[in-house]
Amino acid sequence: MDMQALISESQNLWQQLGQHPWLDTAISLGTLLLIAFIVGRLVHFLLLHSMRLLSRQAPLRWLDALLDSKVFNRLAQMAPSLIIQFGLVLVPGLGDKAEQFLRNLALAVTLLFLTLASSALLSALLVLYGRTSHARTRSIKGYIQLAKMVLYIFSSIVIIATLIDRSPLLLLSGLGAMSAVILLIYKDTLLSFVASVQLTSNDSLRVGDWIEMPQFGADGDVVDITLHTVKVQNFDKTIVSIPTWRLMAESFKNWRGMQQAGGRRIKRCLHLDASAVGFLTTEQEQRLRQVSLLSDYLERKQAELRQWNAAQGGHGELSANRRRLTNIGTFRAYAEAYLKAHPSIHPDMTCMVRQLEPGAQGIPLEVYCFTRTTDWLEYERIQADLFDYLLALLPEFDLNLFQQPSGHDLRQGLQDGSARATAHA
Structure with a gap:
């Protein structure tokens, strides 16, 4: 009896649904949405679970990059809209316009997730490229960003055309008429893209x-x-x-050229006091002859000077007619020999000590050479050690470093002058 009552109630329910077609349509549409949701969750679980198992059993770098970039997540999200798109024909009582609208909406959602999946794939490609040795020197991030921008623009056009049920070519033709406005809006993007291509192609x-x-x-x-x-x-x-x-x-x-060459340039001047420049005395020559780096230079230079002075005959007695060694020239020769013998100075690159034009800051003696290393800290240490030594060596050649008078110098000069005046008084 209870069974008959249940069957009777079911028949009454179907009769009522037959009297209200819209209710039948709503229930069918809701059922389709529920099925699409369940299938979407199932596809999402199966696809991701199988990909993770595959990546654990056979470690693949490209598969890990796809998983981290959520490519498979985006692909799985396309399943519900595909179910709805092809299942609308099974919904009874759905008008042609409503069916077309819902189908276009489902297709637009499918295209949206397809675009997101393509964008995630480009991100994965960038990650994979970043793991290669070429990524340390050349970046493709700008090209990936441009590809994503083009992808989003054309996808937006296609999605909008799908929603309004029009051909994408109509929208593209409308954009052609707005090309001037588009070029103005994306001016910096186009300039940056051209610059990026030129920088990469020229390896700048x-x-x-x-x-x-x-x-x-x-x-x-x-x-x-x-x-x-x-x-x-x-x-x-x-x-x-x-x-x-x-x-x-x-x-x-x-x-980069400096780093690839393997040597970094030192170019710094010692400003010498012009009042300390003079000829070497016999005692100074004898003392400096004992310096190992100067012995060959002094012997060669003195032989050259003796030959010159002997050629002058009787005129060589005058000081202005004779050539003699100077303390600044000897120091310059010693500094150059010291640099060439230094273990931290590159032997295959330019190495010289030259005298520049004298000025208000004294006589500039420029040290020009290259270190064997390009490391910044090591370079600064080598440079400081070189000039520490050369500065400390100046008194050995009776030379002084030029220095602007300070307050202490002026005060000391006034005190000395006052002391001398008191002594004379």
């Missing part, structure tokens, strides 16, 4: 290069090259972002 800039660009306050290592900006980490650990196109429009200094 790499990740890890030390560059200087004073107009932007940049003096450090390139840490990232993107489509729009180049990030430089200064030596004080600050980050400077430079528009990519500015690197082609303006000049910058790249120290």
Whole structure:
């Protein structure tokens, strides 16, 4: 009896549904949505679970990158919209317009997740490229960003065309008429892309290069090259972002050549006091002859001078007609010999000590050479050691370093002058 009552109630329910078609349509549509949701969760679980098991059993770098970039997550999210898109034909009482609208909406959602999956795939490719040795010198991040931008633009056009049920070509033709506005909006993007291509093709800039660009306050290592900006980490650990196109429009200094050459230049002057410059006496020559780095130079130079002076005949008695050794010239020769014998100075690169034009700061004696290392700390240590020694050696040649008078010097001079005046009085 109870069974008959249940069957009777079911028949009454179906009769009522037959009297209300919209209710039948709503229930069918809700059932389709529920099935799409369940299938979507099932596909998501099975796809991700199988990919994780595969990556554990056979470690694949590319599969790990796809999982981390959520490529399979985006692909699994396409399942519900696909179920709805192809299941709408089974919903009774659904009008043509409503069915077309829902199908277009489902197709738009499918395209959206397909776009997100493609973007995640590009991110995975960037991660895989970052693990290669080429990524240390050349960055493709700008190209990936440009590819994503183009992907989003065309996907947006296709999705909008799908929702309004129009051909994407109509929207593209409308965009063609707005090309001037589009070029104005994306001017920096286009300039940056062209600059990025030129920088990469000419090998003008790499990740890890030390560059200087004073107009932007940049003096450090390139840490990232993107489509729009180049990030430089200064030596004080600050980050400077430079528009990519500015690197082609303006000049910058790249120290990569120095690092590849294996030697870093030392170019610094010793400003000598001109009043201390003079000829060497016989006693000074005898004393300096005992210096091992000067013995060959003094012997060769004195032989040359004796030959010159002997050729002058009787006129050689006058001081102005005779050539003699000077303390500044001997010191210059010693400094050059000392640099060439120094173990930290590169023997295959330019090494010289030259005298520049005298001026208000004395006589500049420039040390020009290259160290064997490009390491900054080691370079500064070598340079400091060289000049510490040369500065301390100046009194051996009766030379003085030029220095502007300080307050202490003026005060000492006034005291000495006052003492002399008192003594004379």
